[in-house]
Amino acid sequence: MTAIIITGIAILLGILLEIWRETHTFRMTRYPMDPPVFSGMSKALKVIFLSDMHNKTYGPGNSRLLDAVRKEHPDLILIGGDMLVGKKGHSFRPALQFVTRLADICPVYYADGNHEQRVKENPGEYGMDMDVYVEELRKAGVHFLDNAFVCIEPEGIPIRIYGLSLPNRCYGRFKKAALRSEDITNMIGNRKEGCYNILLAHNPCYADVYKAWGADLILSGHYHGGIVRIPGLGGIIAPGFFLFPKYSGGKYTEGDSTIIVSKGVGSHTLPVRLFNPAEAVVLEFHKENLCKRPADCIIN
Numbered sequence: 001m002t003a004i005i006i007t008g009i010a011i012l013l014g015i016l017l018e019i020w021r022e023t024h025t026f027r028m029t030r031y032p033m034d035p036p037v038f039s040g041m042s043k044a045l046k047v048i049f050l051s052d053m054h055n056k057t058y059g060p061g062n063s064r065l066l067d068a069v070r071k072e073h074p075d076l077i078l079i080g081g082d083m084l085v086g087k088k089g090h091s092f093r094p095a096l097q098f099v100t101r102l103a104d105i106c107p108v109y110y111a112d113g114n115h116e117q118r119v120k121e122n123p124g125e126y127g128m129d130m131d132v133y134v135e136e137l138r139k140a141g142v143h144f145l146d147n148a149f150v151c152i153e154p155e156g157i158p159i160r161i162y163g164l165s166l167p168n169r170c171y172g173r174f175k176k177a178a179l180r181s182e183d184i185t186n187m188i189g190n191r192k193e194g195c196y197n198i199l200l201a202h203n204p205c206y207a208d209v210y211k212a213w214g215a216d217l218i219l220s221g222h223y224h225g226g227i228v229r230i231p232g233l234g235g236i237i238a239p240g241f242f243l244f245p246k247y248s249g250g251k252y253t254e255g256d257s258t259i260i261v262s263k264g265v266g267s268h269t270l271p272v273r274l275f276n277p278a279e280a281v282v283l284e285f286h287k288e289n290l291c292k293r294p295a296d297c298i299i300n
Helices: 002-022 060-072 093-102 114-121 130-139 181-188 204-213
Strands: 026-033 045-050 076-079 108-110 148-152 159-164 196-201 217-220 250-254 257-261 278-285
Touching (some): 026 060, 045 060, 076 196, 093 108, 093 130, 108 159, 114 130, 159 181, 181 204, 204 217, 204 250, 204 257
Parallel strands (some): 026 278, 076 108, 159 196, 196 217, 217 257
Antiparallel strands (some): 148 159, 250 257
């Protein structure tokens, strides 16, 4: 009996130490990307995708995360939302400080998540003004895509990056609100035929709708990897209290669409991670080179 108790305590301590480690470190997760449309490009493209930071800092001024991003020498940084914490008593300043410094590295395109959306839909309730936040981002050169898109044509190959702002009803608990591909069209327009269409859409539970709309690449977050991950099963729980969500984190190829779900670079309400390291996602496209300066891109 004593041996069993000692073993149980050792296992518990090991789990607690692992949770501490995973909530204080992050990794760079790499996915190779080779869509045929880019086969004629003269240079490879590196894109960093960040999501769900929730004001998390790694070192003073988030220096560790910034250094890791710089060392990758990315051509483009895409942000999938929830960089701030949309709750009373919090400030958007940590997120603002970090994201504006990213703009010194390369072009940055930012779509909101449920935390940005709730602040936007309920001005004053959280003591934050999203108009101020977005204006400060834009002054720093960050492109905030609020149901908008960017057109880019590297080496004559057309690409569109869309930022989808889902309403708060799409982030409810215990029940999944209805969303149709027609609703997405009403918010951001039709996909562009002949383009490579990248959709920044925070909530991955609507991946089938994003595919039906016609996204070639879907970039989501929101689920924080499912908090605790079980090998072979994936994440355990989604923020809406759905168990074992299909798209808890990783790369999924379905038909003509690729879905990348970030496990997030921070944590929030439940500050726990187990077998689920925080991550910044690195997408390595073959034979592509996007524009280096925001001025080279047309904002719609």
